[in-house]
Amino acid sequence: MSQLTHLNAQGEANMVDVSAKAVTAREARAEGFIAMQADTLKLVLEGGHKKGDVLSVARIAGIQAAKRTWDLIPLCHPLMLSKVQVDFVPDETAGGIHIQSLCKLSGQTGVEMEALTAVSVAALTLFDMCKAVDPGMVISGIRVMEKQGGKTGHWQAEGVS
Structure with a gap:
């Protein structure tokens, strides 16, 4: 197993020095899911929420x-x-919304954290905008699906196509 890169020789937290790394095209995709009541999902999809276009606000967030x-x-x-990029895929069968993100750059370090953060905050924004009608929503399954670029190249989570 590799060593943790965010710890120095004394075991203290430190920011990794990426200055010697090559600039390469990098991208990462992440996903998550927010489960909600069928009536809440219908409200979001039909644009009937009194707070406005919930999905647009969550995408920008x-x-x-x-x-x-x-x-x-x-x-x-x-x-x-x-x-x-942040996308939403409603799933009436599973009772919620799949959230997916894609982040890209040309740089010296990966973008997995940015992809995860995009999904997480989009899910939190959906929760915030809908909590008055459905406080029992559940956010789950936030993970990196795929990453490309850098010295480790391409990686894909099991079960992702």
């Missing part, structure tokens, strides 16, 4: 969060993202 990941996660590098 996810994009903004990805851009500010370095400000939220202490040892993350500030990155010049070239693309952030």
Whole structure:
């Protein structure tokens, strides 16, 4: 198993030095799910929520969060993202909304944390906007689905196509 990169020789937290790493095209995809009551899902999908277009607000929140990941996660590098995409796939059978993100850049470090942050904050925004009608919503399954670029190349989670 590899050593934890965010600890120095004394076991103290430190920001990884990426200055010697090559600039390469990098991307990461993440996903999550928010389960909700059927009536809540219908309200969101039909645009009947009195707070407005819930999915548009959550999409913008996810994009903004990805851009500010370095400000939220202490040892993350500030990155010049070239693309952030947040998508929602309603699932009436499972009773909720699948959230997916894609983050891209050309840089010296990966964008997995940005993709995860986009999904997490989009899910939290959906929860915030709908909690008055459905306080029992559950956010789950937040994970990296795939990453590409850098010296480790391509990685994909099991079961992802």
